[in-house]
Structure formats: C-alpha cells, structure tokens
Amino acid sequence: xxxxxxxxxxxxxxxxxxxxxxxxxxxxxxxxxxxxxxxxxxxxxxxxxxxxxxxxxxxxxxxxxxxxxxxxxxxxxxxxxxxxxxxxxxxxxxxxxxxxxxxxxxxxxxxxxxxxxxxxxxxxxxxxxxxxxxxxxxxxxxxxxxxxxxxxxxxxxxxxxxxxxxxxxxxxxxxxxxxxxxxxxxxxxxxxxxxxxxxxxxxxxxxxxxxxxxxxxxxxxxxxxxxxxxxxxxxxxxxxxxxxxxxxxxxxxxxxxxxxxxxxxxxxxxxxxxxxxxxxxxxxxxxxxxxxxxxxxxxxxxxxxxxxxxxxxxxxxxxxxxxxxxxxxxxxxxxxxxxxx
Amino acid sequence: xxxxxxxxxxxxxxxxxxxxxxxxxxxxxxxxxxxxxxxxxxxxxxxxxxxxxxxxxxxxxxxxxxxxxxxxxxxxxxxxxxxxxxxxxxxxxxxxxxxxxxxxxxxxxxxxxxxxxxxxxxxxxxxxxxxxxxxxxxxxxxxxxxxxxxxxxxxxxxxxxxxxxxxxxxxxxxxxxxxxxxxxxxxxxxxxxxxxxxxxxxxxxxxxxxxxxxxxxxxxxxxxxxxxxxxxxxxxxxxxxxxxxxxxxxxxxxxxxxxxxxxxxxxxxxxxxxxxxxxxxxxxxxxxxxxxxxxxxxxxxxxxxxxxxxxxxxxxxxxxxxxxxxxxxxxxxxxxxxxxxxxxxxxxxxxxxxxxxxxxxxxxxxxxxxxxxxxxxxxxxxxxxxxxxxxxxxxxxxxxxxxxxxxxxxxxxxxxxxxxxxxxxxxxxxxxxxxxxxxxxxxxxxxxxxxxxxxxxxxxxxxxxxxxxxxxxxxxxxxxxxxxxxxxxxxxxxxxxxxxxxxxxxxxxxxxxxxxxxxxxxxxxxxxxxxxxxxxxxxxxxxxxxxxxxxxxxxxxxxxxxxxxxxxxxxxxxxxxxxxxxxxxxxxxxxxxxxxxxxxxxxxxxx
Numbered sequence: 001x002x003x004x005x006x007x008x009x010x011x012x013x014x015x016x017x018x019x020x021x022x023x024x025x026x027x028x029x030x031x032x033x034x035x036x037x038x039x040x041x042x043x044x045x046x047x048x049x050x051x052x053x054x055x056x057x058x059x060x061x062x063x064x065x066x067x068x069x070x071x072x073x074x075x076x077x078x079x080x081x082x083x084x085x086x087x088x089x090x091x092x093x094x095x096x097x098x099x100x101x102x103x104x105x106x107x108x109x110x111x112x113x114x115x116x117x118x119x120x121x122x123x124x125x126x127x128x129x130x131x132x133x134x135x136x137x138x139x140x141x142x143x144x145x146x147x148x149x150x151x152x153x154x155x156x157x158x159x160x161x162x163x164x165x166x167x168x169x170x171x172x173x174x175x176x177x178x179x180x181x182x183x184x185x186x187x188x189x190x191x192x193x194x195x196x197x198x199x200x201x202x203x204x205x206x207x208x209x210x211x212x213x214x215x216x217x218x219x220x221x222x223x224x225x226x227x228x229x230x231x232x233x234x235x236x237x238x239x240x241x242x243x244x245x246x247x248x249x250x251x252x253x254x255x256x257x258x259x260x261x262x263x264x265x266x267x268x269x270x271x272x273x274x275x276x277x278x279x280x281x282x283x284x285x286x287x288x289x290x291x292x293x294x295x296x297x298x299x300x301x302x303x304x305x306x307x308x309x310x311x312x313x314x315x316x317x318x319x320x321x322x323x324x325x326x327x328x329x330x331x332x333x334x335x336x337x338x339x340x341x
Numbered sequence: 342x343x344x345x346x347x348x349x350x351x352x353x354x355x356x357x358x359x360x361x362x363x364x365x366x367x368x369x370x371x372x373x374x375x376x377x378x379x380x381x382x383x384x385x386x387x388x389x390x391x392x393x394x395x396x397x398x399x400x401x402x403x404x405x406x407x408x409x410x411x412x413x414x415x416x417x418x419x420x421x422x423x424x425x426x427x428x429x430x431x432x433x434x435x436x437x438x439x440x441x442x443x444x445x446x447x448x449x450x451x452x453x454x455x456x457x458x459x460x461x462x463x464x465x466x467x468x469x470x471x472x473x474x475x476x477x478x479x480x481x482x483x484x485x486x487x488x489x490x491x492x493x494x495x496x497x498x499x500x501x502x503x504x505x506x507x508x509x510x511x512x513x514x515x516x517x518x519x520x521x522x523x524x525x526x527x528x529x530x531x532x533x534x535x536x537x538x539x540x541x542x543x544x545x546x547x548x549x550x551x552x553x554x555x556x557x558x559x560x561x562x563x564x565x566x567x568x569x570x571x572x573x574x575x576x577x578x579x580x581x582x583x584x585x586x587x588x589x590x591x592x593x594x595x596x597x598x599x600x601x602x603x604x605x606x607x608x609x610x611x612x613x614x615x616x617x618x619x620x621x622x623x624x625x626x627x628x629x630x631x632x633x634x635x636x637x638x639x640x641x642x643x644x645x646x647x648x649x650x651x652x653x654x655x656x657x658x659x660x661x662x663x664x665x666x667x668x669x670x671x672x673x674x675x676x677x678x679x680x681x682x683x684x685x686x687x688x689x690x691x692x693x694x695x696x697x698x699x700x701x702x703x704x705x706x707x708x709x710x711x712x713x714x715x716x717x718x719x720x721x722x723x724x725x726x727x728x729x730x731x732x733x734x735x736x737x738x739x740x741x742x743x744x745x746x747x748x749x750x751x752x753x754x755x756x757x758x759x760x761x762x763x764x765x766x767x768x769x770x771x772x773x774x775x776x777x778x779x780x781x782x783x784x785x786x787x788x789x790x791x792x793x794x795x796x797x798x799x800x801x802x803x804x805x806x807x808x809x810x811x812x813x814x815x816x817x818x819x820x821x822x823x824x825x826x827x828x829x830x831x832x833x834x835x836x837x838x839x840x841x842x843x844x845x846x847x848x849x850x851x852x853x854x855x856x857x858x859x860x861x862x863x864x865x866x867x868x869x870x871x872x873x874x875x876x877x878x879x880x881x882x883x884x885x886x887x888x889x890x891x892x893x894x895x896x897x898x899x900x901x902x903x904x905x906x907x908x909x910x911x912x913x914x915x916x917x918x919x920x921x922x923x924x925x926x927x928x929x930x931x932x933x934x935x936x937x938x939x940x941x942x943x944x945x946x947x948x
Contacts, residue, residue, distance in 0.1 A: 186568030
C-alpha cells in the first residue's frame with residue numbers, strides 16, 4: 001500500500017517536472033498579458049477627484065469615471081463635491097477643473113463637466129449585467145495612493161451577489177436603497193467611491209459606492225451600483241430633472257424668503273454652507289409642511305441646492321403665492337415635502 | 342495558449358472566451374464537461390510555482406518560538422531577507438522556521454531602518470533552499486502574484502500561508518511612518534497581506550521573488566487586510582543586500598539638492614548644496630532633472646521614488662538639461678542621516694517595540710504552540726549556540742558579520758602576496774614602482790620607504806611623509822595620490838587590510854565602467870579615508886578612492902590587470918581620475934626593492 005502511494009507520488013512529480021521542462025524549452029509569452037493591456041486602457045477612463053473635506057473621517061478625495069464622449073465624469077455624490085470647482089487629475093497627470101452639472105440624490109450619483117481633454121469614456125450599456133460568480137476588477141484611487149500621473153489601483157474580485165440594499169441589509173445605513181453588485185474584494189475603501197467596476201473585457205459594470213458598514217455586525221460592504229441603475233440615473237440628470245441653480249429663470253417680483261417660511265439655518269460661515277436646518281419656527285409654513293430641524297434641503301423644484309446661497313437664489317425665482325416642492329435628506333431618508341402658501 | 346492561461350480562473354472566463362451575456366455557459370455545464378485542459382495546466386503551473394516558492398519562505402520567531410513575522414531565504418548559506426520592523430523586537434537572536442518543519446537558529450546581520458529591511462543569517466545547513474530572484478522592474482499592473490508567509494502567526498506547522506492576487510500598482514511611494522520606514526518605489530498588491538506577513542516574500546506568477554511584503558493601508562478598519570498591501574521591490578532589497586551582509590546599520594541616500602515642479606511641469610532644481618557631488622558635476626539651480634539611475638524623471642515624486650532604491654555613497658547616472666543642452670553625468674549620493682542619527686533611531690525603536698507583535702486573539706482562543714516542529718539545533722545547555730556569532734558594536738546590527746567579511750577578503754589576498762625578493766628582510770627598504778605614461782615617453786616612478794612617499798613624473802619629483810600632509814595633494818588634484826594608492830595597494834596585499842588603519846567592510850557598490858557590484862572596504866588612514874573596491878570573484882583591487890573629506894572630489898586610482906593574469910600579478914595599467922575626468926594613464930612596467938638608508942637616522946629620528 002505504502003509503496004504504491006510512493007510510486008504514485010513519484011509519477012505525479014515526474015509529470016510536474018516533465019511539464020516544467022517542456023515549458024522552459026519553448027519561449028513563453030508574458031503571463032496575463034491580456035490583463036496588462038486591458039488595464040492599461042481602462043485606467044485611462046478613471047480620474048482622481050479632489051475637493052472639500054480632510055477632516056476626521058471625511059476624505060477630501062474620491063474617484064470618478066469618464067463616460068460617453070469624454071467630457072463628462074460620473075462619480076459619487078458626496079461632500080467632496082461641495083466646492084466651486086472640483087479638481088480632476090487625469091491618468092496622465094493633467095489637472096482640470098470640473099463643475100457639478102447635476103446630481104441624483106436617490107442614487108447618490110453626480111455628473112461633472114470638464115473641458116475637452118480627449119479622455120476615452122466608458123459606454124453606459126445598461127444591457128451589461130453582472131452575474132454572480134463573474135470575475136470583476138475595480139479601478140479606484142483608494143486611500144489616495146496614486147497622485148499625478150500615477151495609475152489608479154486595481155483590485156480583483158468575484159461578484160458574490162446581485163441584491164437590493166433595502167431588503168437585505170437592515171443594518172446598513174445608506175441613502176441609496178436600490179440594486180447593488182456585491183463583490184468579495186475590499187473595493188469600498190476611503191477614496192474609492194465613484195471608481196469603476198469592470199469585467200474581463202474592460203466594460204463598465206458599475207460604479208463603486210460609498211463606504212458602508214453594517215452597524216450590527218461591523219462588517220464593511222463592498223458593492224457597486226450596477227450599470228443599468230447608473231445609466232438610468234445619468235439619463236435623469238441629463239434630461240434636466242435636477243439642475244444646478246440656474247440664473248436663466250426669471251426673478252420673481254415678490255419672492256419667498258427663508259425667514260418668512262419659518263426656516264432657521266445653521267450659521268452661513270463658508271461659501272458652500274449646506275442648507276441644513278437648525279430649527280423650524282412654530283406655526284410657520286415650513287412646520288405645516290412637516291419640515292424638521294436637522295433636515296438638509298437637497299432640491300427645490302428639482303433644482304440642486306448645494307449651499308444656503310443657492311437656496312436664496314432659487315427662492316428668488318418663486319413667487320410668494322406659488323407652492324413649491326423640496327427634496328429633503330432626513331438622516332438616511334429622502335423625503336419630499338410641498339410648501340403650500 | 343500558455344499566455345492566456347494565467348488570466349483564466351476555473352470559475353471565470355478569459356477575455357478571449359467570454360461570451361456575450363445570455364449565451365454564456367453556466368458553471369454547472371462547464372463542470373459536467375470538466376475544466377478545459379489549459380485551465381488544468383495553468384493550475385498545475387501555479388501549484389508548482391507555489392510549491393517551489395514555499396520552500397524558501399521563512400517564519401521568523403523569537404527564541405521562545407513566539408511572536409513573529411516572515412522572511413525569505415536567498416542564499417544556500419542561510420541569508421534571509423525580512424523587515425527591520427520584524428527583526429527589531431527580537432534584538433539580535435531569533436529562530437527561523439522553514440517548510441521542512443524545522444526551526445533554525447538565526448542572528449541578525451545588517452539592518453536598514455529607513456527602508457525597513459533586515460538581513461538575518463540562519464545556521465545549521467549549507468544547502469538552504471533559496472528563492473529565485475525575479476526582475477521587479479519588469480512587473481506590470483494586471484500581472485498575477487502571490488505572497489507567502491506567516492499571517493497571524495498561523496504557520497504552527499511551519500508551512501507558509503499562500504495568498505494570491507494582482508499587482509494593483511507599481512512604483513508607489515509611501516511616506517515614512519514616524520521618522521523612518523519609508524517605502525519608495527514599492528509594489529502594491531491585493532494579495533492578502535496581514536500582520537505576520539511582514540518581511541515575507543511576494544512572488545510573481547512563475548514563483549520568482551519580486552518583493553518583500555511589509556506594509557498595508559488600514560486606516561479605520563483595524564489591522565487586517567483591506568485589499569491594499571505594499572512590498573519593497575526586490576531590486577531595492579538586492580541593492581542593499583550587499584551592504585546588509587556587512588552587519589552594519591546601513592543608510593539611504595540624499596542627492597544634495599531638492600527639486601520642484603515648475604509651471605510647465607518640468608522637474609527643476611530648487612535648491613542645491615555647493616558641497617554636493619551634483620554641484621561639482623555642474624548641476625545648478627533651475628536646471629531640469631531628466632533621469633536618475635536608469636529611470637526617466639517626469640515628476641518630483643518619481644525622483645524621490647528612484648532615490649529610495651539606492652544605498653548611500655552609490656554613484657548613479659544623472660541626466661539633466663541646462664542652458665547648454667542635455668548633460669549626462671554621474672553623482673555620488675550622500676547619506677540621508679548624520680553620523681549617529683540612525684543608531685539613536687534604532688535604539689529608540691527597539692525600546693518602543695520590545696513587545697513582539699503577537700497574533701490577534703479571538704476571545705477564548707488559545708495560543709497554539711509550534712509543538713510539532715523540531716528544533717534543528719536545540720540548545721542543550723543554557724549557553725547560546727550562536728553566542729560567538731554576535732558581536733555588539735555601535736553602528737552595527739552585528740559586528741560579527743563585518744569581521745567575517747573582512748576575513749573573507751583577507752583570505753582572497755593570501756595567495757596574492759607580492760613576495761618581492763629582499764622586501765621581507767629586516768633591513769628597511771624602499772619599494773619602487775616604475776612605468777611610462779601611455780602615448781608619451783614620460784617616465785613614472787612611485788616609491789615609498791618607512792619615512793616618505795615619492796612621486797616622480799618626468800623630471801619632477803614630489804615627496805610627502807608616510808604619516809600626514811596628504812590632504813592638500815588631493816585637494817589640488819595632484820597626481821601624487823597615485824603614489825599613496827600604490828603604497829596602499831602593496832600593503833593591502835602584503836599585510837591584509839586590517840593592519841593599515843581602522844577598517845570597515847561597507848558592502849557592495851557599483852564602480853563606473855565595471856560590471857556588477859564590487860566589495861567596498863573603508864580604511865581610515867589618519868586624516869584621509871580610502872575606499873578600496875575589490876572584485877568579489879578574485880579579490881583584485883579595481884579602484885582606490887582617496888577622500889580628503891566628502892565635500893571635495895576624491896582621487897580615484899583605477900587598476901587594470903592583464904586578462905587571465907595569475908594571482909599576485911601587478912596591475913598592468915593605472916589611471917588617475919578626479920570627478921569624471923581622467924588625468925593620467927600609465928603602464929606599469931615593474932616593481933623592485935631598493936636598499937634604504939634613512940637620511941634622518943643620523944639625526945636620531947624614529948622611522
């Protein structure tokens with residue numbers, strides 16, 4: 001018995017060595033050359049973004065993907081974007097200024113516009129569905145490791161599940177509640193949000209979401225927002241449903257004023273102080289509409305409120321007698337309220 | 342076929358074979374047919390690469406077999422590369438567990454606190470399995486790699502844990518943590534690197550050693566892998582290995598100038614020390630730096646990155662652009678730390694790290710003991726079996742290794758004694774080298790006796806005492822230092838390096854125009870310092886540098902030998918260089934011994 005086993009082991013070893021020798025005889029092509037070229041190409045469509053933050057737990061950097069014609073960047077909607085100009089650093093180290101042209105509060109995605117920098121863009125093909133078991137790669141600037149012309153970081157993973165954040169993960173506190181691609185790799189690190197999840201052909205499968213931790217188990221979720229959700233969100237943003245505060249709207253003769261609505265905001269001390277409500281006056285229009293203290297106003301009539309200044313400007317265009325709609329973030333809930341004078 | 346195979350996982354299809362959604366086969370039907378032949382052969386290759394690589398992987402433990410990290414054996418006589426932060430908590434003594442299930446007694450040799458490297462030496466075998474050294478300059482993002490080591494000190498049976506991943510990034514720069522431990526030009530991987538993996542090897546898909554794992558990005562997620570690990574490139578490690586074998590505390594380098602990126606994106610000199618070698622080679626404020634070593638420079642970060650892979654005192658090529666155009670030169674790197682500074686840091690850090698890194702314990706989990714393993718050289722009595730392999734000395738991780746390297750060099754000299762007739766007599770003699778300047782009829786004579794050194798070029802003779810007064814001749818870039826170097830050459834072969842002055846084996850350094858690295862021995866000769874570069878193969882002195890101080894150009898005396906010259910042969914040709922400029926080349930025709938009558942003897946002076 002023992003002898004037979006030894007013989008078997010020796011035969012297996014002979015096979016291994018035999019193979020090794022043969023492999024060495026023939027000139028071997030560079031291993032995984034396919035991936036090297038794929039990565040070389042795909043990383044040109046991922047950018048590093050720098051903006052507000054830098055405080056404890058709040059990074060001032062994240063990732064973004066170039067889409068379509070190359071003038072648009074898709075990224076996570078976060079506090080990093082709370083600046084006038086977001087700094088974009090391209091794969092070859094060019095520094096560009098970008099402006100937020102629209103946001104989708106429900107998907108927590110934002111679109112930025114850059115000057116024509118001849119960047120290759122990912123196509124948003126909603127038909128490319130990730131499947132459990134599929135090999136995927138992330139391209140992100142996690143931890144801000146790459147600077148200037150240094151390439152973003154790659155990680156490998158396998159799709160574990162396609163699921164719904166809302167129904168499956170009760171301990172996860174996220175504004176986004178929709179479908180996600182869950183992967184087995186540690187993709188969702190600081191600075192990774194807004195990065196790309198690609199397949200073995202280099203096609204965009206999804207956009208890396210914000211860091212998310214299950215409060216009960218303490219486990220961090222590694223997920224991406226799938227391409228069909230992303231594509232629909234981009235369509236919504238581009239079709240103008242949510243716009244940045246626009247100067248093109250006519251000024252109202254007799255506009256609304258925040259104080260008269262009963263809204264008291266936190267002190268407006270920086271250029272982009274968010275429209276965060278400190279308290280609501282008793283018996284005011286705001287209180288009747290159900291607005292509460294600690295609410296954050298995101299949209300007014302689908303126009304983006306990125307600061308108290310923007311809120312003032314938008315209110316200037318609404319006649320005092322007209323009703324209007326607000327999108328409010330209350331904790332992790334998005335709430336729509338109607339102000340009826 | 343072989344090329345695509347590594348890109349394939351059994352569960353996942355390669356770009357070539359991946360089909361459009363909907364038409365893709367399910368996993369189930371694939372399994373029913375069995376995996377494709379190329380997948381199986383790729384798997385077989387991977388298994389073999391990991392088997393081979395595991396043999397050389399080392400677990401580093403304390404003398405109580407506790408704590409630990411990883412390492413990798415790179416020479417059959419047992420030299421192990423690991424991290425400084427792995428070795429430092431153990432002091433100078435540790436045990437190394439290998440894949441054969443045995444623990445080997447080990448001591449620390451040299452340490453590199455800045456680059457987080459240490460070299461250990463295992464004892465007990467002269468045929469340790471070694472890792473094949475790969476080329477870390479050739480790795481690209483997207484290649485597969487694997488780490489081997491002892492994460493969470495799991496390897497209680499001394500079999501390394503292997504984790505597989507991608508090269509996520511190359512040429513990364515990681516700022517020093519605290520005052521030291523800078524990771525420059527490092528490799529980023531998503532292969533799991535966890536506490537305990539530190540110091541262990543990172544291999545490419547073929548099982549060749551490409552890096553030493555040492556660091557991870559953690560931030561708020563605790564000390565476990567989050568998909569970002571860093572390895573010191575094997576190129577950097579091997580650049581330092583020669584120096585680390587010297588048992589010294591080795592240092593990294595600075596350029597003597599700083600750079601900034603100007604508004605056109607050029608990397609320009611923003612500050613330069615006039616005492617730096619770069620300044621002497623013509624680099625000035627505002628010049629554009631184009632290349633250092635073998636790497637093009639496009640950003641200040643890249644310059645910092647490249648600099649980190651070189652030990653101090655190395656001479657590396659530099660390309661820059663000034664108003665006259667593109668200039669190619671070579672500069673000597675300066676030490677990053679001042680004398681004594683590193684020693685202080687090392688002492689401080691060993692104070693701090695006295696507690697070895699233990700494994701993280703789950704509640705109720707017991708520390709498994711590596712009981713199954715046998716200790717190869719179990720100390721039967723209380724006396725440390727390696728007591729004679731450790732020697733404490735300031736500036737050294739372990740002076741024992743400096744002594745043994747000097748012994749090695751001395752041994753190479755023994756058959757090379759000049760044995761000139763009459764030279765060993767009791768009577769004082771004068772040794773005379775004679776030669777002729779190449780391409781001219783000018784005669785050269787270089788003599789020394791117990792009192793003076795004489796240098797004759799044509800009809801002009803200069804003399805200097807054997808004891809002092811040498812610096813001005815180096816400072817004014819005279820040819821007389823050739824005579825000092827020839828005397829040193831003679832005495833080195835006659836007496837061996839140790840008797841000439843305070844002698845330290847520095848390690849291995851490159852010499853312009855010579856292949857590979859040469860052994861570098863430093864001798865303090867009173868007011869000057871000599872660096873003697875000898876061939877590791879045959880012990881020939883290839884170059885002697887005579888330094889007045891480190892702020893002026895040394896005299897460089899190069900020695901050429903006839904090809905296949907027998908041991909003990911005189912150099913055939915001698916060349917003097919200051920900076921990068923050759924000053925004099927002459928052919929050596931012979932050496933003879935003359936009787937010496939001390940002219941001062943009558944006056945009662947002692948020779």
